[in-house]
Amino acid sequence: MDLQTLTFIVVGLTFAMYIGIAFWARAGTTSEFYVAGGGVHPVANGMATAADWMSAASFISMAGLIAFFGYGGSVFLMGWTGGYVLLAVLLAPYLRKYGKFTVPEFIGDRYYSRLARIVAVICLIVASVTYVIGQMKGIGVAFSRFLEVRYEIGLVVGMGIVFFYAVMGGMKGITYTQIAQYCVLICAYTIPAIFISLNLTGTPIPQIGLGSMMVGTETYLLDRLDQVVTELGFNEYTTTSRLSTLNTFVYTLSLMIGTAGLPHVIIRFFTVPKVSDARVSAGWALIFITLLYTTAPAVAAMARLNLHETIQPAGQENLLYEERPDWFRKWETTGLLQFEDKNGDGRISYTADPATNEMIKVDKDIMVLANPEIASLPNWVIALVAAGGLAAALSTAAGLLLAIASAISHDLLKGVFRPNITEKQELTASRIAMAGAILLAGYLGFNPPDFAAGTVALAFGLAASSIFPALMMGVYSKRINKEGAIAGMIAGITVTLLYVFQHKGVMFIASTAYLGDMSPNWFLGIEPNAFGAVGAVINFAVAFAVSRVTQAPPERIQHLVEDIRVPAAAGSAQIH
DSSP: OOHHHHHHHHHHHHHHHHHHHHHHTOOOSHHHHHHGGGOOOHHHHHHHHHHHHSOHIIIIIHHHHHHHHGGGGHHHHHHHHHHHHHIIIIIHHHHHHHTOSOHHHHHHHHTTOHHHHHHHHHHHHHHHHHHHHHHHHHHHHHHHHHTTSOHHHHHHHHHHHHHHHHHHHHHHHHHHHHHHHHHHHHHHHHHHHHHHHHHHHSOSOHHHHTTSBOTTSSOBHHHHHHHHHHHTTOOOTTTOOSSOHHHHHHHHHHHHHHHTTOHHHHGGGGSSSSHHHHHHHHHHHHHHHHHHHTTHHHHHHHHHHHHHHHHSOTTSOOOBGGGOOHHHHHHHTTTSEEOOOSSSSSBOOOOSOTTTOOOOEEOGGGHHHHHHHHTTOOHHHHHHHHHHHHHHHHHHHHHHHHHHHHIIIIIIIIIIIOTTOOHHHHHHHHHHHHHHHHHHHHHHHTSOSSOHHHHHHHHHHHHHHHHHHHHHHHHHOSSOOHHHHHHHHHHHHHHHHHHHHHTHHHHHHHHTSSOOSOOTTSGGGOOGGGTHHHHHHHHHHHHHHHHHTSOOOOHHHHHHHHHHHOOTTGGGOOOO
């Protein structure tokens, strides 16, 4: 059976499963739409959280970033993993104990202000829409290759799939769909990694294969990779970072605290019956996430080595363009891989020197999806990877869209402008809001500002600078009042957005090249994608300063802060 037919069958079967689950678990009430009725088992919720968390950025783009940035790509591994731990320990159990549907609802109640709730909604929408653009980029990349169409057509197809099962199922349908998607994506990620590790090192465990000798040689895989890339003029893979120490630290911090401020992940902890279940599901989610995150460095290194040795064979003449492999031809049809014969010799020159490099476009987001084809793995493995990449992008896109829809329908419409609408009207409004969010994200996905993980990093920076500080101060400080919280959120996200837009051209270049701290106008050499941590510091500083010169919160709010952190009756908090 040819690859395209097999891919259609595998992807079609997984989509049929997702849609069937969404129809079976479709939401009939607002509680089911927003938090799946609050009755999800913690192990199941851990698996759904892992799928929600491991987006197109994790599945498709993270290994691609590490493949090209090498050591410097470790900021994504450290930031996203560490951030999840922060969220699970510092925020999720307390927000679950409070028992409301959404993050803006908590902020509105904690800071006793409808304006605070509205500002939180705006921050949530800005961060979530930016994030979902990255997922749409991943969906477009995956569909375009395996349907063998242009990226734009692949994106439209993906939008249609998301529209069907996210709008119909709400959180209840999304939760059980995400469990299935986790099973698909983790198999799709690890099975090719096992095959490729066996081929290159004779070791079936990719994490061990990364540090092993290559088959039939006395050379370690990473030493061979260093040799290959440096001979072509690229930076050494294992030791050179494109970031300064300060930039690395701030970038990692921004990803960590941005993780802990992302509403689509936080809302997952509202779906379990008890507060203690929130902690348990957080632990299970971390185990499920670890399976992919510890495999990613091996996938990245092996993909980079296979790419260079296929296009630029060591000790041989450069590959003739007319003899390029089949996988090369297919990725060219997507527009994400491009060759230009600069010297007219008909051969492919792939070097770090822009003057001689004829691979004028190698999109980082293709690396994981192309890796099984480059390594000549069986067609069924390649088809499985296609299904896994789509599962990763679809699962997170659905969670983000639900967070956006909840903010609009529950926090703005029901919470502020029309508090007397019925539950049925609110549910209808939620579905309309989600449909609108899909169309907006798809439109922006046609012209994404960056590769998938770069766009996602920007979204994390926006969440870090606005939502995370408000949640932390709301849980741990009795002195922060509504004036301080509102001023802090506005200051944090405004400074971050201004910095990003001021340097948006440089941000794109720095995100896609080995150029280090290249802009003399960057504040302390901090690149725009990492600036969320600075915005968070500004948010905290403004909030504390304003709170000190304005009236303290009412006594009932100070008691509320104490009650949130008191473990008494922790197992009985209910969604209300």
